[in-house]
Amino acid sequence: MDLRGENKGYPYPLGVLQRIEKLADRMNRPSRWLLPEGRPELFVGVDLGTSYVVVVVVDDQGDPVGGMMQFATIAREGLILDYLGAIEIVKGMVESLQKGLGIQLGYASTSFPPKTESANIRTTQYVVESVGMKVLKIVDEPSAANRLLNVQNGAIVDIGGGTTGIAVVEDGEIIYTGDEPTGGTHLNLVIAGRKKISFEEAESYKLEHQAETLEITLPVIQKMATIVRDHIGDRRVEVVHLVGGTSGLIGMEKVVEEELGIPVGKPSHPQLVTPLGIAIACTEERSVQSGRREPLRSV
Ligand SMILES: Nc1ncnc2c1ncn2[C@@H]1O[C@H](COP(=O)(O)OP(=O)(O)OP(=O)(O)O)[C@@H](O)[C@H]1O
Ligand SMILES: [Mg+2]
Incomplete structure (x- = not known):
């Protein structure tokens, strides 16, 4: 898997860069997926992109725990064209992550390109729901990226x-x-x-x-x-x-x-920013819904 594009170009907070590096390190590497101590709740971000399907798991602080990405053509220009194919890919990835982590993943967020029609946003939601996860939040992609940045x-x-x-x-x-x-x-x-x-x-x-x-x-x-x-x-x-x-x-x-x-x-690793942001959006939404605390800050 290629995760090039290293130049940072801008002084991002260390916490932001560390989270991205952590995800890059764990991406598609089950041997590095480690359940955090205390077994906190885990949250999932699902990015059904035009070129890649990415599934990211974070802990209740928005810290990356594991992730998978796969080249796939299930969408074009943000629209899902292969609904069953999308379900199959996401299901396979979620099952691998569940097996690797030894835990059931229950909560997810997903995303859509800005200005996407609501019917397509619902399709994205159905894909994630059909693999057995509750969708807590659906965010537009650049806004998801900003949950991290x-x-x-x-x-x-x-x-x-x-x-x-x-x-x-x-x-x-x-x-x-x-x-x-x-x-x-x-x-x-x-x-x-x-x-x-x-x-x-x-x-x-x-x-x-x-x-x-x-x-x-x-x-x-x-x-x-x-x-x-x-x-x-x-x-x-x-x-x-x-x-x-x-x-x-x-x-x-x-x-x-x-x-x-x-x-x-x-x-x-700019390719990982939006998928990680989607997962962080899920963590934040869970915090807000359960009334436990204010939304997490990125760092
Ligand atoms: N180092 C790189 N140089 C150039 N292109 C790259 C590099 N790394 C990845 N890409 C390209 O990035 C694209 C995939 O990026 P990304 O995963 O963000 O897209 P996506 O989310 O699937 O698509 P979209 O957001 O448009 O629906 C592919 O076209 C891939 O070839
Ligand atoms: Mg994308």
């Missing part, structure tokens, strides 16, 4: 496989969300055309030849930055935070920074 002022841009989600945050509140059908799939198409290889070969090529990918796909990345600029409009944005798998492309943050003229930050 805890940005007070800035924009969060989640560039995934098929969609780019944008959220503008002011004084800790999300004041705008937008969504565009652009992402890693478009980079693959450009690479496939240029190198005369298949889409699947382009996917591997992209991960193995980062510098050349940046060069070949520069116009697409510049276009993505223009899209982000249009969404930001005249809102005041101090920093743009890049998350999502495609943001993992080494050097992408510099191109976006140049185009926007705004500082750009990118946490390590």
Whole structure:
């Protein structure tokens, strides 16, 4: 599994980076899934993306306990196209996690790209419910990312496989969300055309030849930055935070920074930020519902 895209680019709080690193370390590695002492309640985040299905388990403090991710094409541009396939994949992952941790997982959160129709949001919920978990919260993707990053002022841009989600945050509140059908799939198409290889070969090529990918796909990345600029409009944005798998492309943050003229930050393993944020949203919701305490802060 590839979890590249290490440059941090922005001084994120240590607690945020440690959580991401912990998840990266435990991702798809059952030998590292350890039940925390005292057997606290566990919470699950399910991200049904265009390119990857990711399931993250956190404890009651939002700390990663285990996780699985798998390349899968069950959705396109945020819409679930293969309902049964989605159930099968999520079921397999949840069962593996339950077996590895020796515990039943009961509570989950899931997500949707901003501006998704309510019917599709319900489909996502049904997928998670049909594997036996109660859905406590459904959050839009860039807002989920902010459950982890805890940005007070800035924009969060989640560039995934098929969609780019944008959220503008002011004084800790999300004041705008937008969504565009652009992402890693478009980079693959450009690479496939240029190198005369298949889409699947382009996917591997992209991960193995980062510098050349940046060069070949520069116009697409510049276009993505223009899209982000249009969404930001005249809102005041101090920093743009890049998350999502495609943001993992080494050097992408510099191109976006140049185009926007705004500082750009990118946490390590940007692909894991939104899935982890979804799981943290579940923990927070449980706290609020059970009246135990205020929502958790990210760090
Ligand atoms: N280091 C990297 N460089 C370039 N692209 C990368 C890198 N790592 C992952 N990707 C790409 O990121 C995409 C997957 O990212 P992510 O898991 O965030 O998307 P998703 O959630 O499945 O899709 P979406 O959010 O659009 O529905 C794929 O296109 C993959 O090729
Ligand atoms: Mg995504």
